[in-house]
Amino acid sequence: QEYKKQVAELQENGQTEDEAKKNAPLLLEAQDMLRKWEANDEEVVALWKQMNEWVYAGFEKTYQRMGVTFDQYYYESGTYLLGKDIVTEGLEKGVFFTKENGSVWVDLTAEGLDEKLVLRGDGTSVYITQDMGTADLKYDDFGIDKSVYVVGNEQDYHFDVLFKIMRKLGRSYGDGLYHLSYGMVDLPSGKMKSREGTVVDADELMQEMVDTAAQHTKELGKIDGFNEAQAAELYETLGMGALKYFLLKVDPKKRMLFNPQESIEFQGNTGPFIQYSHARIASILRKAEQIGLDFKQADFSGVSKIEESESTLIYLLNDFDKKIAQAGADYSPAILAQYLFDLAKEYNRFYADLPIFLEGDASILAFRVALSAHTAKTLKRGMQLLGIDVPERM
Known part of the structure; x- marks a missing residue:
């Protein structure tokens, strides 16, 4: 809500919507914090660990009541460096290309999609960077020939991009990647939304x-x-x-x-x-x-x-x-x-x-x-x- 407020204020002061979204002070602070985290800044990492502990403790209580257990956890914090190595590999193979601001992209127009960012200009990772690292790690751990990603249909495009990238990179397991895209659940009172504050707990x-x-x-x-x-x-x-x-x-x-x-x-x-x-x-x-x-x-x-x-x-x-x-x-x-x-x-x-x-x-x-x-x-x-x-x- 605060971010939206800042974007509106910047637009009132003459910035376009795109400019305002990129220049909002909160977003710039968040980007700075991410750079510090990736640089292993002591204070930022300590805060991150503390917050994660709260989150996982809460998850565990919820999963326990649901009767859900997991055999293996993969943390984005443990896979983004692997993803960055894959970005380097992709650049060497000519699968990825660099833009003027130093950001790295993949061109999937021939596959019916568009260009997709795989690494920011400041060197920090995005979701796809981490997911590339996780895909390789899962294969290293289990030698899989089939991997089913159970994620809501709001992420259809993301996984389409990820799977096409892994196939372009020549991964042996690429053809076995599958997105089990599930439909959203509505309640009589409205949609269950996590990103917009109307959370169903x-x-x-x-x-x-x-x-x-x-x-x-x-x-x-x-x-x-x-x-x-x-x-x-x-x-x-x-x-x-x-x-x-x-x-x-x-x-x-x-x-x-x-x-x-x-x-x-x-x-x-x-x-x-x-x-x-x-x-x-x-x-x-x-x-x-x-x-x-x-x-x-x-x-x-x-x-x-x-x-x-x-x-x-x-x-x-x-x-x-x-x-x-x-x-x-x-x-x-x-x-x-x-x-x-x-x-x-x-x-x-x-x-x-x-x-x-x-x-x-x-x-x-x-x-x-x-x-x-x-x-x-x-x-x-x-x-x-x-x-x-x-x-x-x-």
Whole structure:
């Protein structure tokens, strides 16, 4: 906001918009600070480290609640020098060229793009400098032939440029670079914007989901017999499941509207519907255990006829591995999410058509319990692949 104010003031004093944006005192201070940082200025680096520690500590808390972990971190501060080496290499190979002010550029007009800055005139790096260094480093560490960048579609142009540069430089892994460009998420109140100050805080959103799950679950009376700690755990499981599933059930490339209230419903294509279906089967398995039914060792030879809802469920269960493979090939968790919803829906139809414990034939009863157990196992494994927990009881 302060920067915008300064730009406006400079324009009032006769500068063009472009000039004002380049000459605003705040921007000049920031550029000076970056030069000092790259020159390893003690005071600037100490401040940078302190602020980074705050940021990473906050990230860690958020990721922990999301159930997200990373095997490897790459820091821009650790890759910009590698990027500068690549700029030197590109100049030697004739891939890059220098302008009068000393800045280094790449000409991608032949590839349908334009000229792109890869190093500033004062020698400081830009995002693309660091990303070139990171690309090489990832290859050095893992010998990758495929690298998927999961970044919002606002960065489509940036990654198009990066990948074309790495191919022009003759990198062996160049053809395996892929941008999984995901669509933006809107809330009913407006777009989730980080750069313009109307930030939707991830921690607040997660807490809102857990609170909504608590309210909804209490209203439906689904926590009978739960103590306080168990109820809190269930709300967390349902809230986070609702949030993740609602986001993942949409093809990642599509822009979407996130509706907290709709996502927490126990009916329809939602995480809680699948979670509730799993809890229902877990309850059936506990009852089978109570009556001493050992369905794992049962002999199903007495089952002479498979009902239509049973055969549909068996066909669906058989599709699980294929759906995982398809989701992987298409970079789309939505394929798996849709499959799990279809499976849960089909199980509920089977359960309504053929009440399990009203069955008098012991062989058929054991078969239906075994079929239920296999469905629960598949739902649990599938939801885990989406990063979602399923409760044993509700």
